[in-house]
Amino acid sequence: MCAQPSNKVKVWDPFIRIFHWSLAASFLLNYTVLEEGENLHEWVGYYALALIAIRIVWGFIGPLNARFSDFWPTPARIKAHLREHLHGQTPSPDRHNPVGGLMILALMAGMLVTGITGWLSTTDMFWGEELIEELHEGAASVVMGLVCLHVAAIVWFSRKGPHNLARIMWTGYRTK
Known part of the structure; x- marks a missing residue:
């Protein structure tokens, strides 16, 4: 008995998908539901920082399309x-494109600044410091703006292109 060829192509490994949706959920939870200064807000922030730290490691040791070197947004790659x-060409959704890579780096940097300033605001040295609190809130607002831009781009490219990018990130596979 011959195996039937699958019409699915693996795109994202489980870690990337869990990281993506967990980071999105933790950011949205802290930004919209949990009150700043509450213990749960802090712990969700620490969880987000831990996710980013693990993702940075995965960016060097993970599968090829999870590695930073695969999608690093050089000027030449962005231009191409x-x-x-x-x-009118639709690049393959089998990895992050250079512009998507730029968004990933911006989101991760923004989340790091948000998380680190949030943590600093709980330390004895910076507790109650207005500048740190303003940086924390400002960074969170910048991240929310980037999230909105990211979601808009995913919707646009999913409608314009042949694949639903959100579904690919959810399932890990695209159809041929």
Whole structure:
């Protein structure tokens, strides 16, 4: 008996998918539901920082399309990617493109600044410091803006292209 060829192509490994949705949930929970200064808000923030730390390690040792080197947004890569779009080509959704890589780095940097300033505001040295609190809130607002841009891009590319990118991130697979 011959095996039937699958019409699914593996795109994202389980860690990347769990990281993505867990980080999204923790950020949205802290930004919209949990009150700043509450213990649960702090612990969810620490959880987000731990996720990012593990993701950074995974960016060096994980599968090829999870590695930073695979999607690092150099000017040449960004230019080539944008040129493809201008010529009506739809790049493969089997990895992050350079512009998506730029978004990943911006989101991770913004989350790191948000988390670190949140943690600093609980230390004896910076507790009650207005500047740290303003940086924390400002960084969280910047991240929310990036999240909105990210979601809008995913919706746009999912409608324009041949694949539902959110579904691929949820299941880990795309159809051929």
